[in-house]
Amino acid sequence: MDVGQGTHYGNLLSYKYYMRPTAQKMYGHSPNTKIKHHENVQKILQILALNGTCTTWEMAKIRFPNDNDKVRTKEKEFRRLLVGRIDRGKHSSGMLELGLVVKDGKVYRHPVSDKYRLSLHGILYCLDVLNLNKNDIDKISEKYADVLPKVFGKWDYLKSATEDQVYTIQILARGLLLDNPEIVKNKTNPMYELMSFIHTKFRKNFESISERDLAEQISLWFYTYLLYDTELKSKARSLTSVKKLQRILDQDDSLSRWYLKFVKDADRYYAKRADTIKKSGLL
């Protein structure tokens, strides 16, 4: 897959502290914006979110299915927003440069044309800003299953297994519970330690991360977040969050091996750090 040509983006902390605020400043923080440029960009993002990989012509046809003149006009407008423009000798950046959208292959049937799709940061920005309903998020999961295989690729199973807790991925898109998992109240719940280890594991990738590694980080966040207890006070709760996660993992061998390896890595990491402190002679 020919992905992200010339586009660089960072890990989840980079999303929270750079990409999200920058994108909100440039393209709006809600679908109720009155700024035309924000509306146009959000429309492109919505088309790519709900339809997956498209050429600019296909995007314009989705916008105006029965009006070829408008398609021609819109296609040029969409391209300009995506790739930027040069006017009066000055270059203005487009959505590709920020990294919300990436090039994903080419169409060879006509003069070679680029195909575009959302990046993982773009997907998170859409989940954060576009006020999508559950049906829309289901469509994104279908179109981007290859990009986020451990989450979107198992969406239907996860929906039934977590009783719709899958939609909490919007919490990640808002940058919440990312680097502040200390709100976990249950001292036997390892969510704080595991969330912290996710950041340790990917800390060198703040400025640059491959799409595969970012998908890995998002997936680890997603499954670790399932440990979050929202009903601690409820006596009616039949399963602890740990057992609930175990039950989900038990149904899928590859998923189980993958996540338990992460937990073992975290365990080894913390044991080693504790050993270093003990041997330092400070205690």
Added chain:
DNA sequence: GAGATTGCTAACCACACGAC
């Protein structure tokens, strides 16, 4: 073969807005 379609690049002009 001619015209239509599709993809891409660039330019012109107008307007809004903030800085000075």
Added chain:
DNA sequence: GTCGTGTGGTTAGCAATCTC
């Protein structure tokens, strides 16, 4: 008020392929 910048609307043109 002037200037620079960002953006929208529009047009022109080139090239390859498709359709009739």
